Amino acid sequence: MSANVLAFAESRSGDLRRAALEAVTAARTIADASGGEVHAVLFGAPGVGKHAAALGAHGADKVLVVEHAGFTHNNPEAVAGTIAARMGSGYRAFVCAASATGKDIAPRVAAKLKVPVASDLIAFEVKGAAIVATHPGYTGKVLQTLSLTATPAVLSVRPGAFLPKENAKAGASEALAPAGDPAASRVKVTETAAGNAAKLDLGEAPVIISGGRGLKEAGNFKLVEDLAAAFGNAAVGATRAVTDDGWRPHADQIGQTGRLVSPDLYVACGISGAIQHLAGMRTSKTIVAINKDKEAPIFKVADYGIVGDALEILPVLTEAVKKAKASG
């Protein structure tokens, strides 16, 4: 078995995703430990190969480019089939990000290779023939140490756990033919509705401003958006109470059944701090809570709490952040 590692270079609608760079960065750690190369595999419509340079800059020795009109939208059957066929030529591991797409691809690839998958890892190390990994389970309340003895190892890494690192390698691209006809897949993605281009994804934003039912009505989310805009590098999140009521889209929900995030700064506005919500954000580096009830559980995890009316405090905070940003 070779010591090379195949990394999934996720793209969407022709754009390279940060998940791709995270997968390459994580793959690099395994390749370095076992003296192998990182090969990044990139799927897309013709033209997608232009991202090879970025992958090389982050540690890909080689970029395998699979260009075909059948990859204009995600095409999980053809992607997994092509990856599994390539893995057959001998790889130590396959690594992808535990994004919506990565989590869809990894188990398909693993099953084709007849191996288990270790998902959503936050750390791992190569120990001889095994890969020993840390995996959060029980809604993030328990950390499991797993040892994966199957080869090749199929892994997905939690978004944000392996920050993309510049680490220039050749990154030379090589065309790879799809295994089978991508147009013949039974599963067909007929539409990918892109989010607002200006919107930072929750998984990628260094700052998240989140609102809960304490904001009283959907219109007051304007205050949350204003604060996010003042930071400039912030995304807006929400509790399930709010997404259930249709104040915010489901995709913005943070928590056990929503997104798991760990930004540098998480500002919780009018959020009680139910455990299902905490499950999605308690690993944030700094947490600020604004709540009018000083007994609210969110204050137990907040580094900085302000007791008071979020509707009053948010505009003042927005102005103060604007000033702080302006003065550098």
Next chain:
Amino acid sequence: MGEVRGRSHTSHLPSPTCSFRESLQTTGPTLKIAVCIKRVPDMDVRFKIAPSGKAVDETGLKFDISDFDGYAVEAALQIKEKANAGEVAVISLGGDVVQETLRKAMSMGVDRAVQLKHDGAPVDSYAIATALAAELKDGGYDLIMFGRMSIDTAHGAVGAMVAELLGLPCVTAISKLEFEGTTAKMRRELEGAYELVECPLPAVVTIDEGIARPRYPSLKGIMAAKKKPLETKPAQLPEQRLALDAMALPAERSAGRIIGEGPAVVPELVRLLKEEAKVL
């Protein structure tokens, strides 16, 4: 609804806040459905690690159907009710304690249940998928449903693996499902976007939240469930190559700190964010 960012509403599929019932616009097809369900502890507690260091201490824990599997059971029941025909079976791999979980699903309206008996808690998704696939293979199911992930071991792998083992098309983490003839039409949520996907039946799907809130069993349902068939067979698990070496609780965050009340503390907050947390 006001401004909804990151999502267009031009699609024929309803917005994710609609219930599954509303999203089925035509009378549905008659399907034979299997739902794989896992028994997991209620997460609403502070876990303790058992003396073995490899499991949570189960003392005082309550157990139920894993969250996403509950949504899958509900979605399956709604498909059957819509067609007023068809069958829903549930399958769980585990020790005899899973019989309670299977009965609960039958009290919600599921027709029959299969326990694949295995004591111990496997974490190797490929091994689990192999055992489930062996049971599902000759079942003649039109639709096989899973949760998007189990809420305890949380690998989100078993559903897609079973599909591969059975050679069936698979769509994961769906938040909407409707049928046009024998084509399933689905929606998957991505980070800040979504996909519309279709595939022919028979198929495997894994269910995300938002598709259908599980119903509570009625008293009548609970009585009826006692008479429904629950079959027990040994699980055929292959060798496991993913092992759980240890479990630990994550480091506690340092205790929270309230810095003051009202808008007057904003300057102090901004100073702390700048000088102490260095995030501004």
